[in-house]
Structure formats: structure tokens, C-alpha cells
Amino acid sequence: MGSVDYPKGKRLVGKVALITGAARGMGASFARAMVAQGGSVIVGDVLDEQGLAVEAELGDATVYVHLDVTSRSDWQHAVDVALARFGKLNILVNNAGILATGSVAEFPPDEWDRVIAVNLTGAFNGIQATLPALKASTPASIINISSTAGLKGYGGLVGYTASKFGLRGLTKAVALDLGDSGVRCNSIHPGAVITPMTDGIDMAQSHVAMKRPGHPHELAHLAVFLASDESSYCTGAEFVADGGEMAGLATLTVSS
Ligand SMILES: NC(=O)c1ccc[n+]([C@@H]2O[C@H](COP(=O)([O-])OP(=O)(O)OC[C@H]3O[C@@H](n4cnc5c(N)ncnc54)[C@H](O)[C@@H]3O)[C@@H](O)[C@H]2O)c1
Secondary structure, eight states, X not given: OTTSXXXXXXXXXXXXXXXETTTSHHHHHHHHHHHHTTOEEEEEESOHHXXXXXXXXXXXXXXXXEOOTTOHHHHHHHHHHHHHHHSOOOEXXXXXXXXXXXXXXXXXHHHHHHHHIIIIIHHHHHXXXXXXXXXXXXXXXEEEEXXXXXXXXXXXXXXXHHHHHHHHHHHHHHHHHHTTSSEEEEEEEEOSBOSGGGTTSOOOOTTSTTOSOBOHHHHHHHHHHHHSGGGTTOOSOEEEESTTGGGOOSOOOOOO
């Protein structure tokens, strides 16, 4: 992933972003893309070794913090680090997420609680914890990483799908609450993307228009747009990057 060329520019000069789940996968890609555009990034995750490696790769523009999104004290610490190190916070990316498979009849209640706690309550915790700092550094942007599973149902993904629909709804309520405060809030809905989360999952995508999975940097460019002031009139909206998955079924099997 480090070999991907992230366009260098000035689109995020003067901006400070806190990205959760940024030690690997899409979150690390968002960090790389934002630093390439002149931004500073607080890399939050529970994977300390990998998070510190991202910090070492990206240098002075980043700092790693141990941030379990289910812990409100971890959130406060992350905001304190952002303000101490960079003096402000303009961007929050609620990217941390976990996948748990299982259909409704046998899905364990403790798995349900865990998925909702990380994927949905974690984002709520983050918005509450960062809001004073975001409001003090407008224009500011909250980006919630939902999924196509926040737009349509998937069999065998009961908790995940519910959490991602919830995150989409949270996005709209927050956008309305924050109104003209200068803090915007939008959701990104990736289709199947090659990351550690999708290791071992069939990524053929023959049912999707583009017939291939996405790569993290293809989502990172979208995140840079929403983080920057280029998206100044966007709030409460859904941004889909899914190779055409939501357009409908690309293949129709007809038996003759
Ligand atoms: N990969 C896909 O196909 C896909 C598709 C749609 C949406 N998404 C979403 O994109 C986001 C990023 O996923 P990814 O594919 O890069 O997966 P990933 O597993 O590579 O990254 C997720 C990161 O979140 C971190 N994390 C997990 N629990 C945490 C917690 N309690 N606190 C803080 N960090 C925590 C993990 O350590 C990991 O670094 C997730 O929200 C995921 O649901 C992924």
C-alpha cells in the first residue's frame, strides 16, 4: 500500500484530522492521502504496533494515539493530544469498524453488542468528544465510513448491516443538529474494498458493474474531498464509491 502514489498538493494545508482505525486498511490510506495534501493526522487505533509504523512512515505530520472508540476516556485523550500537538482539530473520520458474520437466528447477542458498540456507538462517542474542538476550528468536517451495507441489506451480516444503517442515520441527524455551525457531516459508502477486513472473502464482484473490488486509495480521494473545503456545500449526504454495486445487478443468469 505504501507503493500507491498519493497525489501531492495543498488541499488540506492547515487542516488537522483525527482518523480512527487508521493503523491499516482504508484508515491508513486516508492518513497517507491527507498528509500528501498537506494535512496533519492523528492516527487512532487499538493496533499499537501498526499504528506506530504508520506514524513512522508519515513523519512529523502524524502522531499515533491508542484509541479504542468504545472508550470515552480514550477519545478525550486523543482530542487532548490533537490540541497539544497541532493546536486544533478540523476533521474527524469515524472509520474504525469490525465485521461479524452470522444470520439472525444464531447471531450471538454479545457479538451484536460488540458490533454496535464499535461501528455505531464508537462514532457517536467520537462526535461528542471532538465537537467542541471542531466547532472552535471551523470550517470542519465529520466523515462517517458506512458501507453499501448501510444502503441495502446483506444476508449473513445482521449486526454489521444494522450498524452501518445506523451510522448513515446518525450522519443525517448530526448534520441537521450542527446545521450552520460550520461543522459538516457526511457518510461514505464503500463497496467491497481489498483490506485486511476482507481477507478470505470472495472478492470476484461479477455481480457489480465494474466487476472488480476497490482499492483503499480509491476511497481516500473521496475522503480528501469531504475533508477539504471543496465540499463546503455538502452535509448530511451519502457518497457512494462501489464500482456500481448500488446501480443494480450487472449479471442476469438465464436458464434456457
Ligand atoms: N473493506 C471493505 O470491503 C469495506 C466495505 C465497506 C465499508 N468498510 C468499512 O471501512 C472501514 C475500514 O475498514 P477496512 O476495510 O479498512 O478494515 P480493517 O480491518 O483493515 O481496518 C479497520 C481498523 O479498525 C480498527 N478497529 C477495530 N476496532 C476498533 C476499536 N474498538 N477502536 C479503534 N479502532 C478499531 C482495526 O484495528 C483496524 O485497524 C470500516 O468501518 C469498515 O466497516 C469496509
